[in-house]
Amino acid sequence: MEFLLRDDAPFTREQWEKIDSALINSARQVLVGRRFIKIYGPLGAGVQSINIDDFGTVEPGNADFLGDADDRPVKTVGRRFVEIPMVYKDLQLSWRDLEKSRQLGLPLELSPVAGAAAICAEKEDKLIFLGDTSQGYEGLLTATGVQTIAKSDWREGENAFRDIAKGIESLIAKGYLGKFVLTVSPNLYMQLQRIQPGTGLLELDRVRSLVNGNLYQSAVLGSDKAVLVCAEPQNIDLVIGQDMVAAYLGSEKLNHSLRILETILLRIKRKEAIVVFQ
Template sequence: MDYLARTTAPFGDDLWEQIDSTVVEAAKKCIVGRRFLPLYGPLGAGIQGVNVDAQTKEEEFEDDFVRTTGRKFVELPQLYADFMILWRDLEASQRMGTPIDLSAVSRAAQALAKAEDKMIFFGNKALGLEGLLNAQGITTMKREDWGTGENAFSNIAAAAALLDEKGIIGRYSLAMGPDLYYQLQRIQPGTGMMEIDRIRELLGGRVFKSNTLAGKALLVCSEAQYMDLAVGQDMAASYLELVDLNHHFRILETVALRVKNGEAIVVFE
């Protein structure tokens, strides 16, 4: 079944290839969460939910029945953003070879990428989805003034040491808002190094800036046994309808964050 309705669109594969490449390139420029989270999937567009297993997962046997404890199920919600291509622009491109302006595609792809990051970091209360900033079991740590001295490096090193002491071993990734990120663009006195470079060296380069995290920062152990991003339908463009001769499209995906161990997250507050 062509659920993306591409075969009903009144144009060929060439335009779809341009749209697809535009979606990928635009999303890459602002998407953050899936740059450090392991991916689980893609599982397929028809998958509507996934299980999230805690470390305490086990089977219990009672009265000839077996049930799994330490497991919950979450919905794979659909995220989407719409855009439109004017019929005259498409006609000019097909008849006269005029390059078609796909700025609307880029804007929609970036809006969808930002919505995905918002869900990853903050969750969705209505859907019962946890985010990295509010998952059960996270550790909070006081954030010192990252604009002075070596407070930022010391804070982050202390958080990494805390994870290590708990036995949370693996790749540590730091995500923060632009305001905090730009505070780190300075030479650290006595070292000759940028503060951001010292932190990158500490974390193996895994430092990320997200516009959804204004005034916030967190350090996570981004290994699949602690967390991942479940993907049903990965980001793809579909054809919606023809209205007033103009072509309407939707970029969609189905994704959900799975936090399996909140202790692998340190939030700076």
């Protein structure tokens, strides 16, 4: 990957490995969307757009003896191409820290790398869950055409359990089966940390059982938000051109500038596979 300009940097191979490790470890602590969305790629940094297909209305299958009944096949009825955005954050490593590492054999200070990677990871999740209306990108909570359910007060009774059960029932009724995933705001996650009267169970555990353990919290949702999705790849996937990586930008006043970057896009193929609790 010559575009990363790593050969121009004054870092040893071992130091680049440490940079990559710090980047990956920091991003993994933040990322939520990637824990349940199937990845499509990586396709390469040069891939700038991807198709999103519309399958129209899918009819039920037929059953007869000769198999000669008229049948409408599942096929693409519309296709549009969407640009894959780049997520990035720049950082600087001090030349004095680099010299200290070289002279004394001490580890290079990589806190700026970890911090920039965490910022990129948070931005990735914001694109996945919230989209970016200014750029024309839809997220799980902001896409038009998704199913919506009025959220009850999850601090009372078994409202949370009933809401999620209702959402799953709605997905199944429309033919969406497979991996159900629930992502909630941190304050809703805390509201589930209570014993449900008469059961001896946390409301959190009851809700988690409905989605086979696929329950996550994410700060990017803000407050009082929840989204349930049938996270099969025929419904949604995460397109990755270039996975998160560090590139060398050059030196300025002896200090060394790097950029953490990735190119990613949430591809929503079947919007009714998403239930937003409002």
